[in-house]
Amino acid sequence: MRTKEVGRPLDRVDGRLKVTGQARYTAEFPVEQVAYGVLVRSTIARGRILAYGTKAAEQTPGVLAVLTHENAPKRHPTKEFDPSDKEPSASPTTILVLNTDEVSWHGQPLVVVIAETLDQAEEAASLVRITYAPAEELAKLSMLDQKTEAFVPKKVLNEKPEVTQGNAEEALAAAPVKIDHTYTTPPYNHNPIEAHNTLAYWEGDDQLTVYDSTQYIFGVRKMLSEMFALKEENVRVVSAFVGGAFGSKGRAWPHVGLTAMAAKVVGRPVKIDLPRKDMFYMVGGRTPSEQRVALGADAEGKLQAVVHTGLTASSTSNTFAEHFSFVTRHLYASPNFLIQQKLVRLDMVPNTFMRAPGEGIGTFALESAMDELAYALNMDPIELRLRNEPEKDPTMHVPFSSRHLKECFALGAEKFGWHQRNPQPRGRREGPWLIGQGTASAFYPANKRSAEVKVKLSIDGTALLQSATHEMGTGTATVQAQNAADQLGLSVEKVRFEYGDSLLPKANGSYGSTTTITVGGAVELACEDLKRQLLRLAVKHPSSVLHEANYDDLEARDNGLFYKDNPTRGETYAVILAREGKENLEAQASFPPFLKEKLEEMAYSFQSFGAQFCEVRVHEETGEVLVSRWVGVYDCGTILNDKTARSQFLGSVTMGIGMALWEETHWDLRDGRIPNASLSEYHVPVAAGLPRIEVYSLGIPDPHTPLGAHGAGEIAVTGAAAAIANAVYHATGKRIRDLPITPDKLL
Numbered sequence: 193m194r195t196k197e198v199g200r201p202l203d204r205v206d207g208r209l210k211v212t213g214q215a216r217y218t219a220e221f222p223v224e225q226v227a228y229g230v231l232v233r234s235t236i237a238r239g240r241i242l243a244y245g246t247k248a249a250e251q252t253p254g255v256l257a258v259l260t261h262e263n264a265p266k267r268h269p270t271k272e273f274d275p276s277d278k279e280p281s282a283s284p285t286t287i288l289v290l291n292t293d294e295v296s297w298h299g300q301p302l303v304v305v306i307a308e309t310l311d312q313a314e315e316a317a318s319l320v321r322i323t324y325a326p327a328e329e330l331a332k333l334s335m336l337d338q339k340t341e342a343f344v345p346k347k348v349l350n351e352k353p354e355v356t357q358g359n360a361e362e363a364l365a366a367a368p369v370k371i372d373h374t375y376t377t378p379p380y381n382h383n384p385i386e387a388h389n390t391l392a393y394w395e396g397d398d399q400l401t402v403y404d405s406t407q408y409i410f411g412v413r414k415m416l417s418e419m420f421a422l423k424e425e426n427v428r429v430v431s432a433f434v435g436g437a438f439g440s441k442g443r444a445w446p447h448v449g450l451t452a453m454a455a456k457v458v459g460r461p462v463k464i465d466l467p468r469k470d471m472f473y474m475v476g477g478r479t480p481s482e483q484r485v486a487l488g489a490d491a492e493g494k495l496q497a498v499v500h501t502g503l504t505a506s507s508t509s510n511t512f513a514e515h516f517s518f519v520t521r522h523l524y525a526s527p528n529f530l531i532q533q534k535l536v537r538l539d540m541v542p543n544t545f546m547r548a549p550g551e552g553i554g555t556f557a558l559e560s561a562m563d564e565l566a567y568a569l570n571m572d573p574i575e576l577r578l579r580n581e582p583e584k585d586p587t588m589h590v591p592f593s594s595r596h597l598k599e600c601f602a603l604g605a606e607k608f609g610w611h612q613r614n615p616q617p618r619g620r621r622e623g624p625w626l627i628g629q630g631t632a633s634a635f636y637p638a639n640k641r642s643a644e645v646k647v648k649l650s651i652d653g654t655a656l657l658q659s660a661t662h663e664m665g666t667g668t669a670t671v672q673a674q675n676a677a678d679q680l681g682l683s684v685e686k687v688r689f690e691y692g693d694s695l696l697p698k699a700n701g702s703y704g705s706t707t708t709i710t711v712g713g714a715v716e717l718a719c720e721d722l723k724r725q726l727l728r729l730a731v732k733h734p735s736s737v738l739h740e741a742n743y744d745d746l747e748a749r750d751n752g753l754f755y756k757d758n759p760t761r762g763e764t765y766a767v768i769l770a771r772e773g774k775e776n777l778e779a780q781a782s783f784p785p786f787l788k789e790k791l792e793e794m795a796y797s798f799q800s801f802g803a804q805f806c807e808v809r810v811h812e813e814t815g816e817v818l819v820s821r822w823v824g825v826y827d828c829g830t831i832l833n834d835k836t837a838r839s840q841f842l843g844s845v846t847m848g849i850g851m852a853l854w855e856e857t858h859w860d861l862r863d864g865r866i867p868n869a870s871l872s873e874y875h876v877p878v879a880a881g882l883p884r885i886e887v888y889s890l891g892i893p894d895p896h897t898p899l900g901a902h903g904a905g906e907i908a909v910t911g912a913a914a915a916i917a918n919a920v921y922h923a924t925g926k927r928i929r930d931l932p933i934t935p936d937k938l939l
């Protein structure tokens with residue numbers, strides 16, 4: 193028997209292209225006659241332009257155009273980026289920079305300089321002298337200073353902003369054991385290896401082609417078609433390889449429209465590649481948050497009251513309330529809940545999705561609080577979590593499609609050696625190093641979006657899959673080739689996946705850890721359609737051994753359809769196609785199948801779970817924190833490829849460690865300047881500062897998802913910061929409720 197391809201730790205099919213430099217990213221597409229755009233950005237946070245001072249720039253050799261709101265063609269307002277996001281939006285696309293003289297954040301692009309070469313464009317941009325009329329009212333830059341203006345948004349990521357059940361405050365007051373604390377997280381910025389790049393050219397007045405670093409080809413296409421009043425099919429968006437995205441490329445930032453506009457003005461292809469510094473000013477990051485978590489329990493550790501409320505920030509032009517409270521809606525049982533989020537508006541670049549948005553910061557607060565409660569109860573923190581396992585989703589009141597948090601803790605505790613731990617803080621030291629161990633739950637929803645996939649089977653035994661999904665370094669092309677290989681009974685080398693181009697069948701954005709199930713579901717359906725077509729061809733012929741076969745009697749194997757109960761009886765695809773005189777056969781399918789999906793969505797709560805364990809060493813004199821061990825166990829259903837899933841987990845834990853210990857965007861509250869807008873000052877984890885990270889998957893299939901799979905992209909970020917904060921407490925006896933856990937906070 194041929195082994196299944198799904199589950200095998202196959203190398204990435206594009207691995208060789210990537211390591212030999214042949215994989216082409218947006219900035220690398222060679223286009224003749226390309227001109228270079230450079231942006232001049234605002235140095236105030238709020239106000240108006242008095243004068244642009246562009247004369248010297250215009251006279252610089254090589255300059256083709258200097259565009260400001262005074263001479264740039266007006267673009268049309270665009271609707272929500274993603275039609276499924278009614279309100280609120282992480283979308284910056286409603287701001288039409290250069291349509292107005294208003295300045296809404298420090299770093300907003302105000303001028304586009306286009307020149308023959310990048311050097312010339314940069315030189316000219318450096319000569320622009322803008323004068324401003326700053327707003328009379330001070331810019332709003334501090335979330336905590338604006339607290340009195342906080343409001344409850346209409347929705348939080350398409351869900352209601354509040355959940356109340358019973359009376360949590362009363363139950364809290366009455367609970368024999370309780371904790372009630374405030375946790376804060378700072379703003380963070382995106383720093384994928386590939387920054388954001390866009391290349392645009394026009395053919396005639398109404399054919400626009402854009403190469404863009406994006407996680408959402410069809411979103412960019414829709415936005416550009418609205419902005420330039422084009423038919424959607426007249427806009428082509430290509431995004432062949434993406435060098436990391438993590439949420440930043442889920443939306444089109446202002447330079448995308450500006451590049452297309454500039455190309456139109458100069459009548460040539462134009463590219464704008466954002467420098468690293470511009471990533472901090474022009475691409476939204478994660479909101480700051482202030483969260484209150486209060487937990488009340490009975491003497492046995494059963495939760496009686498769960499309160500999770502707080503505040504995040506969004507800009508004046510978007511309303512993305514990062515959903516930190518969602519995790520608390522699904523993780524632990526309690527008769528009483530009070531969950532609410534408020535929002536304040538700041539004069540900043542619109543915030544956006546970032547590496548497990550919501551759950552990333554929400555689990556820091558909730559899972560730190562669970563550890564605090566465990567100490568208050570004098571109970572093992574794993575035991576506390578197990579005692580609060582819900583039978584159903586505690587706020588949706590439907591069963592979980594699958595939930596194996598218990599098994600995650602059991603395996604993690606064994607691998608980590610948790611039960612040898614003495615719970616007493618400051619109980620272990622080696623010289624100046626205090627050693628502590630911490631744990632936390634991980635949690636991320638198992639969402640699905642929509643995708644269409646076309647599959648074409650050729651008589652030579654190869655299959656081509658096509659879908660305008662994205663390869664951001666996650667392994668999409670590899671795992672879906674494995675999936676199709678199994679569906680069709682081919683070996684994986686015979687399957688090729690084309691993606692990254694709006695000429696291909698439509699797919700939704702690749703974010704929210706949804707691509708694997710969504711595209712996987714569409715691959716499954718398209719392959720089924722194809723096999724049914726093949727069978728229909730065969731049954732027509734009395735000479736075919738499949739003449740009397742039913743679809744359910746057969747399986748795809750060895751390049752053909754064979755009887756399940758007689759593996760030698762069947763026909764290869766080549767035989768079936770040859771008999772019809774066909775070179776190939778195609779099928780196309782959409783996921784989700786509408787009605788079935790709607791019913792399932794209402795019947796179950798789809799979530800992924802995990803258990804994080806870590807050991808830290810804290811230097812008593814310097815306050816330095818080193819993470820010295822990591823064990824993570826995740827419950828993400830069937831794992832399609834052990835190697836690519838493992839890589840996702842490793843990357844996510846790494847990001848969680850960065851979030852806990854180093855990352856923080858500083859805002860100068862006088863004018864919105866970011867003093868650490870560079871990779872030398874914005875600290876991300878590096879290999880030298882990381883421990884060996886051990887990750888495991890349970891691999892238990894979810895009976896209600898395609899292939900039994902869940903996405904694996906983001907869950908391992910969640911709970912990571914809390915596990916570290918809990919370990920730091922165990923090491924030092926100091927509870928740090930304010931990220932990042934920098935040395936000053938420990939001294």
Ligand code: MOS
Pocket residue numbers: 407437438439440442545546547548549702703704705906
């Ligand atoms: Mo992720 S923040 O959903 O790209």
